[in-house]
Amino acid sequence: MKTILEERLELKREIEKVAEVAGYLWTKGWAERNGGNITINITDLADSGMKSMAAISDIIKLDVELPNLKGAFFYCKGTNKRMRDLARFPMDNGSVIRICDDCKSYEIIADNPVKPTSEITAHLSVHNHMVGKGSNYKAVLHTHPIELVAMSHNPEFLKKDVLTKLLWSMIPETKAFCPRGLGIIPYKIPGSVELAESSLKELDDYDVVMWEKHGVLAVGDDILEAFDQVDVLTKSAQIYIAAKNMGFTPDGMSDEAMKEMSVVFNLPK
Ligand code: 2HA
Numbered sequence: 571m572k573t574i575l576e577e578r579l580e581l582k583r584e585i586e587k588v589a590e591v592a593g594y595l596w597t598k599g600w601a602e603r604n605g606g607n608i609t610i611n612i613t614d615l616a617d618s619g620m621k622s623m624a625a626i627s628d629i630i631k632l633d634v635e636l637p638n639l640k641g642a643f644f645y646c647k648g649t650n651k652r653m654r655d656l657a658r659f660p661m662d663n664g665s666v667i668r669i670c671d672d673c674k675s676y677e678i679i680a681d682n683p684v685k686p687t688s689e690i691t692a693h694l695s696v697h698n699h700m701v702g703k704g705s706n707y708k709a710v711l712h713t714h715p716i717e718l719v720a721m722s723h724n725p726e727f728l729k730k731d732v733l734t735k736l737l738w739s740m741i742p743e744t745k746a747f748c749p750r751g752l753g754i755i756p757y758k759i760p761g762s763v764e765l766a767e768s769s770l771k772e773l774d775d776y777d778v779v780m781w782e783k784h785g786v787l788a789v790g791d792d793i794l795e796a797f798d799q800v801d802v803l804t805k806s807a808q809i810y811i812a813a814k815n816m817g818f819t820p821d822g823m824s825d826e827a828m829k830e831m832s833v834v835f836n837l838p839k
């Protein structure tokens with residue numbers, strides 16, 4: 571059993587990680603204006619004080635039903651808020667919400683009545699799915715990494731596992747640190763139920779999925795882990811593009827080298 575103080579410190583640490591990652595997203599150029607969003611399932615860190623907090627908003631309806639999230643708590647980036655502001659003031663540019671007992675609505679409980687991200691449907695659907703599977707994943711990140719989004723404009727790269735294989739083969743660490751690769755979601759309107767639903771299916775096989783011509787969605791135990799996976803994939807994309815800019819198509823690691831890597835590092839697939 572954790573003490574209330576331990577829970578509070580852990581919660582503070584999780585919010586600090588969100589602020590840290592928001593700063594990286596901005597400096598990397600992945601978070602123009604209000605681009606991207608972050609949500610963290612903080613239910614396990616909610617102490618009795620938090621559990622009894624009164625709502626500071628009306629009840630807000632969701633577009634989906636989330637049967638596994640009854641009474642769950644989330645930190646959510648606010649809609650229309652900038653990552654670069656969130657990096658300095660996470661509680662002014664996001665809020666804590668509680669899912670209502672009907673599992674179809676939520677209310678904001680702290681600190682300010684900042685309405686959550688426009689991608690709330692996808693984020694909460696993913697959290698619901700992860701809780702249902704008994705996963706430890708608590709963090710969901712959506713961001714707009716330049717090189718990966720650019721690559722999603724090539725139909726060849728959207729075929730199953732073509733981009734995963736190419737990115738893994740650019741540098742050994744990519745498969746080691748993003749061992750499930752990059753799933754592909756054909757273009758869907760941002761914020762839609764369709765985008766949320768197709769993301770769920772892909773997340774059974776991948777920890778990072780590409781929303782064609784838009785951005786990526788990544789999951790992890792914490793937000794740093796989700797960020798790191800997008801970061802290693804993007805590094806590989808940059809190496810590929812750097813080689814192309816020098817006028818040649820990079821060789822990529824051979825199938826044997828990839829196989830050897832997978833055995834030595836005990837990786838799936
Ligand atoms: O929050 O990135 O996809 C702004 C977005 C929507």
Ligand code: ZN
Binds near residue numbers: 606784785
């Ligand atoms: Zn987006």
